[in-house]
Amino acid sequence: MSPLPRFLRLPAERQEAILRVARGHFAEQGPEGASYNRIIEAAGFSKTAAYQYFDGRDDLLAAVLDDVLARLLGVLGPWEPAPDAAAFRAALETGTRELSAHLRAHPDDLALAEVAAARPAGAVWAAWFEALVDDGLRLGVIRSDLDRSLLVAATAAVLRAGDSWALAAWRDGREPDTGQVWELLRGLWGGPRDGGGNGTGRRDGDGGGRDAD
Incomplete structure (x- = not known):
């Protein structure tokens, strides 16, 4: 699932605003409990307009979760x-x-x-x-x-x-x-504790790919 092309053509700021509102509702009420109608109302568009951007509630949820993953990856770099x-x-x-x-x-x-x-x-x-x-x-x-x-x-x-x-x-x-x-x-x-590996993933003399105690 992914947003419809019309959503992707919105300015980035508008996309983020919609996803931010939806993210807040899904986070507070749970992915299964959040109301699609309340989300789109809070985001400032009608149900008719919403179906120009998403196929439905599951599509919007997928977009929000993908955005969360992207945000987490952005932190990691x-x-x-x-x-x-x-x-x-x-x-x-x-x-x-x-x-x-x-x-x-x-x-x-x-x-x-x-x-x-x-x-x-x-x-x-x-x-x-x-x-x-x-x-x-x-x-x-x-x-x-x-x-x-x-x-x-x-x-x-x-x-x-x-x-x-x-x-x-x-x-x-x-x-x-x-x-x-x-x-x-x-x-x-099975590598060394704090460095000094020999390039094989094993320490010399341990014979088993793990650190000897």
């Missing part, structure tokens, strides 16, 4: 190659902190982030995870004895699960220990 394993981890932790700050500052995005993340991954979203994994493989942070596509899928699954877990904690007023997500990734990736 493209993954840039890191000079070493320590910088790789620092970049990932920085992205996590910035995303956390954005979600706290934008409660509508926070309310809809989990639903938005459950949508089929778009090409840009998938490309971010691919760039992350490719960089980790290059640095030896990520083990190289597994299929790349499996590593990408598993990494995305862990990060999305971590996002859902953190979102639930924030909604409950708790501060999640995001270091636990890093521990999950380290276990999945």
Whole structure:
């Protein structure tokens, strides 16, 4: 689903205003509970005009969720190659902190982030995870004895699960220990703890692709 061409021809400011109103309603009342008629009334156009922009309520919801994903990706920015394993981890932790700050500052995005993340991954979203994994493989942070596509899928699954877990904690007023997500990734990736990889995703002498205790 996507907005009809006439919506995409609206000025960017008008598109954002409509999506902002709809995002607020879906966030407050839930994706299933928000009233389409109330949304379009609040956005300032008639039901007849609304059907020139969207096929219906589900189409509008899809547009809002896609916009939420785009906003979250905008916070993360493209993954840039890191000079070493320590910088790789620092970049990932920085992205996590910035995303956390954005979600706290934008409660509508926070309310809809989990639903938005459950949508089929778009090409840009998938490309971010691919760039992350490719960089980790290059640095030896990520083990190289597994299929790349499996590593990408598993990494995305862990990060999305971590996002859902953190979102639930924030909604409950708790501060999640995001270091636990890093521990999950380290276990999945089987690379060195804080750098010094030999380019294979394994530490010399550990024999198993994980850190020796």
